[in-house]
Amino acid sequence: MSILGSVVPETLRMSVPYAMAAAGGVLCERSGVVNIGLEGVLLTSSFASVACALATHSPVLGVVAGLVAGGAVGLLHGVLFARLRVNAIVSGVAINIAAAGGTRFLLRGWFGSSSNSPSIPALVELPGGPFTRTLLDPLFLLSVVSVVVLTLVLSRTRFGLDVRASGEDPVAAHALGVDVVRTRILAVTLGSVLCALGGVALSYDQHQFQSGMSGGRGFIALAAVILSRWRPALAVVLCLGFASLDALGNVLQNSTHLPPDALSMLPFVATLVSLFFVKRGQLAPEGLGKHAD
Amino acid sequence: MPATHPGARVLLGVLVACIAFEVMVFLYGESPREMLTLLYEGTWGSVLGVGQVLYKATPLFITALAVDFGLRAGLFNIGTEGQLAIASLAVAVAGAHLGMMPGAVGTVILLAVAVVSGALYAALPALLKVRFGAHEVISTIMMNRVADGLVGLALGAGLALPGTVQTTPLAPQLTLTKLEAWVPGLSGSSVSTAVFIAALVGIAYWVLVSRSRFGREVTFVGWNPVACAHERIPVARRTVQALLLSGAIAGLASSATVLGAKGYFEQGLGAGAGFSGLAVALIARRNIPSMLFVALLFGTLQQGGLFINGHVPKEAMEVLFAVVIVAVALTDSPSVLALLTRRRARAGAPS
Numbered sequence: 001m002s003i004l005g006s007v008v009p010e011t012l013r014m015s016v017p018y019a020m021a022a023a024g025g026v027l028c029e030r031s032g033v034v035n036i037g038l039e040g041v042l043l044t045s046s047f048a049s050v051a052c053a054l055a056t057h058s059p060v061l062g063v064v065a066g067l068v069a070g071g072a073v074g075l076l077h078g079v080l081f082a083r084l085r086v087n088a089i090v091s092g093v094a095i096n097i098a099a100a101g102g103t104r105f106l107l108r109g110w111f112g113s114s115s116n117s118p119s120i121p122a123l124v125e126l127p128g129g130p131f132t133r134t135l136l137d138p139l140f141l142l143s144v145v146s147v148v149v150l151t152l153v154l155s156r157t158r159f160g161l162d163v164r165a166s167g168e169d170p171v172a173a174h175a176l177g178v179d180v181v182r183t184r185i186l187a188v189t190l191g192s193v194l195c196a197l198g199g200v201a202l203s204y205d206q207h208q209f210q211s212g213m214s215g216g217r218g219f220i221a222l223a224a225v226i227l228s229r230w231r232p233a234l235a236v237v238l239c240l241g242f243a244s245l246d247a248l249g250n251v252l253q254n255s256t257h258l259p260p261d262a263l264s265m266l267p268f269v270a271t272l273v274s275l276f277f278v279k280r281g282q283l284a285p286e287g288l289g290k291h292a293d
Numbered sequence: 294m295p296a297t298h299p300g301a302r303v304l305l306g307v308l309v310a311c312i313a314f315e316v317m318v319f320l321y322g323e324s325p326r327e328m329l330t331l332l333y334e335g336t337w338g339s340v341l342g343v344g345q346v347l348y349k350a351t352p353l354f355i356t357a358l359a360v361d362f363g364l365r366a367g368l369f370n371i372g373t374e375g376q377l378a379i380a381s382l383a384v385a386v387a388g389a390h391l392g393m394m395p396g397a398v399g400t401v402i403l404l405a406v407a408v409v410s411g412a413l414y415a416a417l418p419a420l421l422k423v424r425f426g427a428h429e430v431i432s433t434i435m436m437n438r439v440a441d442g443l444v445g446l447a448l449g450a451g452l453a454l455p456g457t458v459q460t461t462p463l464a465p466q467l468t469l470t471k472l473e474a475w476v477p478g479l480s481g482s483s484v485s486t487a488v489f490i491a492a493l494v495g496i497a498y499w500v501l502v503s504r505s506r507f508g509r510e511v512t513f514v515g516w517n518p519v520a521c522a523h524e525r526i527p528v529a530r531r532t533v534q535a536l537l538l539s540g541a542i543a544g545l546a547s548s549a550t551v552l553g554a555k556g557y558f559e560q561g562l563g564a565g566a567g568f569s570g571l572a573v574a575l576i577a578r579r580n581i582p583s584m585l586f587v588a589l590l591f592g593t594l595q596q597g598g599l600f601i602n603g604h605v606p607k608e609a610m611e612v613l614f615a616v617v618i619v620a621v622a623l624t625d626s627p628s629v630l631a632l633l634t635r636r637r638a639r640a641g642a643p644s
Contacts, residue, residue, distance in 0.1 A: 036430060080619065084626040089369050089430060090575050094618040097572065101611025108606035109321065219434045226431065259449055265442030268435045272417065275427035275435075 007247050009130040013205060014250075015236075015243035016143050017042060017214070020198030021221035022228070022235040023147050024191035028074075030154060030230055031187035032167035032180075032287040036092035037077050039218030040099030041192045045070035045199030047103040050209040051110065053120040062120065063139070063200050070196020071189050073099070078188035082181045088289055104211050117209040139201040146194055151232050163187045166292075167285035174292035181292070195221075216268065223271045226278060230285060238274075242267045297624040299580035306576055307590055309620040313613050314594075323604050335600030336593045340478030348484040348554065350592030351491045352377070352546035352563060356570025357577065357584045358498045359542035363429075364574060365502065366535035367515035372418060372433025373543035374567025375440030376411040380544030381551045382444055382460075383410035385558030386452055388551075389461035396466035403467065403552060404490070404545065411544020412537040414440065419536040423529040429536065437567070444560055459559035469553045485553030494545055499581050511535045543567065569595075572614050576621045590617075 021038045028035040048069030053062025077095055080086040104114065111117045126133045134140060154160040165173035166180045166187075174180050195218070202217075203209050220242050221235075228235035249263035297305075314332070315325040336342045356373045363370035387406045391399045418436060421427040448458055469486045473479040502508040514521050514531045522528050550563040569591055577583035591614065598607030623629050 036434075080622075084623060084628050086619070086622045086626055090618065090622050093371070093571060093575065094615040094622075097568065097618070098612050098615030101608045101615070105606045105608035105612060108608065216434070216438050219431065219438075223431045223435070226428070259446055261442045261445035261449065265439055268438040268442070272421075272432060272435045272439070275421050275432055276425055278425055278427050 006130065007244065007251055009134040010247035010250060011240060011244040012140070013134045013137075014246045015240045016140055016201040016205075017198035017217045018221050018224065018239035018243050019147065019236045020143055020201070021195045021218045022224045022239050023150050023232050024074075024193070024195030024198075025222050025225040026228070026230055026232045026235055027150060027154070027163070027191035027194065028188045029225055029288060030167045030285055031163045031184045031191075032170055032285055032290065033078065033081050033184050033188050034088040034092070034289055035074075035077060035188065035191065036089060036219070036222060037073065037095035037099075038192075038195050038221055039214050039216065040092075040095040041070045041073050041195045042199040042202065042214035042218045043099040043103050043212070044073050045196035046203040046213055047106065047117075047209050049200045050117050050120055050203045051106070054118060057121075059121055059123045059204070063123070063204075066200035066203070067193050067196045070199060071193040074189040074192020074195075075185065077192070078185035082184040082188070082291075085291060100212065103209070107209065107211060115211055119207045120203070122207065123204055139197065139204060143197055143201065146197060147232060147236050150194065154232065159183075159186075164285075167287050170287045170290055170292040173287075220267055220271050223275065226284075227274055242270060245270055299578070299583045302576065302578065302580075302621050302624060303583050303586045303590075305624060306587060306617045306621050310590060310594065310613050310617050313616045314609075317609050317612065318601075318605055321605050321609070323601075328601050328605060331600050331604070332593075332597035336597045340476065341480070341482050342596065344472060344476075344479040344482030344484040345596045346589065346592045347488050348482060348549065348592075349595045350588040351484075351487050351549035351553070352566040353569050353573050353591050354491050354585055354588035355494055355546040355549070356543050356566050357573035357588055358494060358581075359539045359546075360571045360574035361577070361579060361584065362498070362502070362511070362542060363535060363539040365508075365512045365515050365579065366532055367518075368422070368532065368536055368539070369430050370415070370418075370433055370536060370539045370543075371430055371571060372415060372436045372540070372567070373546075373570055374564070375433070375437035376414045376540040376543040377546050377563050377567050378437075378440045378444050379414040380407045380411040381547040381558045381563055382447060382452070383407070384544075384547045384551050385460040385463070388463040388467050389557075391467060392464060394464075394467065399464075399467040400469065400552065404548060407544040407547045408541040409544075412541040415536050415540025415543075419533040422536065423532055448560055453559075457559075460557045462557045463552075465556075467552070468556045469548065471553070483554035485549070487549035487553035490545070490548045494542065495581055495585065498542070507531075507534075543570075546570070569614065572618050575618055 021042055025035055025038055045066040049062040049066030052065030053059050073095060077091050080091040081088045108114050123138055126136050162178045162183045165178050166183045170180045202213060221239060224235045224238040227238055245266040249266050252258055253260055253263055318325045318328045336346050359373050360370055384403050384407050388403050418429050418432040421432045422429050452460055454461060471485045473482055510526050511531050514528050518528045546566055551558050555562060573584055573587045573591055577587045594610040594613055598610040
């Protein structure tokens with residue numbers, strides 16, 4: 001098969017964790033909450049989905065558990081920042097440390113391995129080649145739908161307006177009767193559920209949980225959020241770009257003798273390079289990290 | 294700014310760590326008392342244990358100072374992990390080339406290499422920050438990942454001894470003396486004179502931030518860059534300098550690992566010290582003695598983790614770090630403070 005024929009479906013498949021983390025990140029940040037805990041949400045949801053799928057023998061329940069776990073982490077972050085006024089970076093750092101340590105702790109405790117869990121059954125067995133299997137994957141379809149819904153919710157609904165108001169000017173939003181704290185907690189929770197969909201897709205893609213399997217995707221997604229100037233559709237497109245480097249790395253690793261370390265660095269180097277194109281403070285939500293009073 | 298007493302923060306940290314430890318052990322199905330005894334015996338219960346705690350705490354204290362300097366300038370340097378990795382590699386490679394250089398001179402040169410390489414690795418995020426407005430959190434995280442790859446590439450491309458993942462060992466006079474040479478009870482511990490280097494770094498850091506104009510200007514920039522610009526303090530330059538110096542200090546943590554413990558560098562040596570140092574700095578909040586105590590607390594947990602590992606996976610300790618960070622951060626939360634003071638006011642009111 002041609003390089004293109006393998007890179008394109010691979011890119012689409014690998015873009016789901018990036019894209020969903022970015023979509024979730026946009027929702028959090030548009031409400032005014034910085035969320036560097038996306039990486040931790042990806043890890044937590046990956047682990048929860050695998051653990052639940054193994055415990056219940058139901059892949060569907062696994063998906064649900066992953067989304068719930070991710071949402072719970074988001075709820076915690078939202079409450080810590082919006083209600084209790086803990087610095088969002090501090091809270092995010094704590095979440096990432098807890099998720100990295102906690103998943104490895106449970107991995108060893110429950111599955112007796114420090115590297116990976118037993119394998120889980122696929123969500124559905126799909127026929128056809130790599131293209132059809134990628135495009136018909138329920139998690140892929142759900143991701144596409146969620147991004148479309150997110151764009152509409154942000155731009156067309158009352159909740160979306162509240163989110164944007166809380167993010168742009170929490171003081172004014174509060175004065176106009178928007179419950180900024182509640183809106184933000186809800187936005188961070190829902191954003192983390194979106195991100196968790198990416199984590200779930202990651203573990204169903206690998207058919208298991210691997211220690212540290214989020215591999216920095218949450219951080220790259222956050223960079224995509226900033227580069228997109230906080231627009232969901234553009235953030236997702238940028239994520240396709242980062243995922244294509246991942247996919248390219250995988251394909252090259254199988255077909256050439258380039259050192260794997262060089263290939264695994266590609267998305268991170270690309271992110272650093274792309275940061276040169278951020279215009280200072282352009283179109284960031286004005287109230288990012290600020291409170292209503 | 295509501296702030297609790299630094300000593301109270303440390304005490305709260307220790308207390309929360311103990312309680313959370315007991316709860317986790319209990320939930321895991323082991324006996325809290327037995328595990329606590331095991332933890333104590335492996336750490337403060339023996340001379341060897343104390344040595345190992347000091348060994349683990351040394352790089353944490355140094356990277357905490359590094360993160361703290363960034364925080365003073367309003368910068369979250371999450372990149373100490375990568376800065377330390379690159380500096381460690383540089384020190385090991387430079388040391389292997391110094392050969393028969395006399396010990397004292399060689400050690401000073403190697404510490405200088407650590408400082409310069411750590412600072413250089415922080416240069417790109419600093420540039421991105423002041424020239425392009427890219428947030429240092431994102432760029433330094435990316436730099437950490439790139440450092441992982443670079444170290445792997447460099448070791449694979451011939452810096453490691455053939456067939457291994459470690460660099461050529463340094464000549465013995467270039468490494469720092471292990472304390473076991475003087476204290477027989479420390480035999481087998483990796484603790485070295487790096488603890489004295491860390492102490493010197495701590496004192497120098499105190500002079501820098503509280504007795505020097507440069508240190509004060511950096512702190513002012515962190516508080517209010519606009520006012521600083523009006524006072525003709527070069528804000529962008531101080532920001533860059535703060536991040537570079539932060540990276541430089543982080544590089545010095547390699548004294549405990551490469552120069553003190555191993556005498557060579559291998560992939561993963563010192564990994565985690567950057568992130569743990571970040572946690573220490575966030576808990577200790579600008580108070581140097583607190584950083585020392587919190588670094589010792591984390592060193593105790595890391596070392597103790599190895600001792601309970603047969604019963605409870607040692608990764609539990611990382612979860613404890615996170616719990617302590619959040620618990621201590623909550624003491625600055627206005628809502629939590631309000632809750633506490635209201636209680637106290639009500640309790641003190643005449644009935």
